[in-house]
Amino acid sequence: MIFEIGEKIFRVMKAFREPRIATKDIVKEPAHKSPIFRGRHVVKYEICTGCDACNKICPVDAIKMKPLPIKRPNKVPEVNLAICIFCGLCEDVCPTKPEKAIKLAGGDIEMITDGTNNALDNFWVRVEIPQEWIEKKKKEEEEKAAKRKAKQEALLKGAANTMGKDEK
Template identity: 80%
Template sequence: MLFQISEKIVRVMKAFTEPRIATKDIVKEPAHKSPIFRGRHEIKYELCIGCDACNKICPVDAIVMKPLPIKKPKIIPEVNLAICIFCGLCEDVCPTKPEKAIKLSGGDIEMITGGTHKDLDNFWVRVDVPEEWIEQKKREEEEKARKKKEMMAKKKAEAEAKKKAEEKAKAEATEAKKEESAEQKNASAEKGEEK
């Protein structure tokens, strides 16, 4: 028992006299690297279709859908890296082809924070959608709606013209039947007079 106590005292004295030097600087190099880490998220707003599949599949609800003032895409994903587990399911489920709208870029990510709520707000992958792009999409939607309206008016006019043509043909057919029956009556009346 006395031997164990003296051994502990010697270890403590060594710790005071010979301080250990840190082997890694965590500011410059991450403390550990996961072999399955797939990287930080990259979101391409021009490819996104706003299907919400990435948000639905996220196991930790790290993805929030940001609304846009256009019809397609109506929403676009933003990722909270503070709670993301970097599993990559969002990239796997993304339906856009050949390139994914949300993907993990690979490499390493350093997530060092001062510990305040404001610092945690920096761990978001936010999408900065340019106003010019939104205006262009709105113009495209308006043009598409105008063309659709023109097509519907054209189809309606064609349907009305077809209906009028059918009614006219039907009226002509009934008129021809009336004339034919009148001729048959006249012919039968003439035959009756001959007898």
């Protein structure tokens, strides 16, 4: 027992006399890489249907849906990488085919911050949708509504003509 205590004291004294040099720079190289890391998220608003399936299946609630001023898609996903566990369930459940609207598409795992709350905003995958795209979608919706209305009026007019002929 005295020998074990002496050995521990010797190791501590040796550590103080000969400090070890760090062999890895964690700023340039991550301490470890997860074997299940599939990459950072990429959200393609052009093909997203706004179905909310990715938000519902996320086990850690890292996905929030950003509302849009159009009917379809009426919302798109935004991912908080500070919470995300990079499991890929959001990509797996996405119904768009052949390409997925939300995808884990490579990238690095390093997310170093200075610890402030403002720095955590850098860990969001935010969707920047151009105003031209929104205007184009609104115009398409208006055209579809006008066609639908014209079709309904034609059906009503045809039904009224048919009823008028039946009475004669």
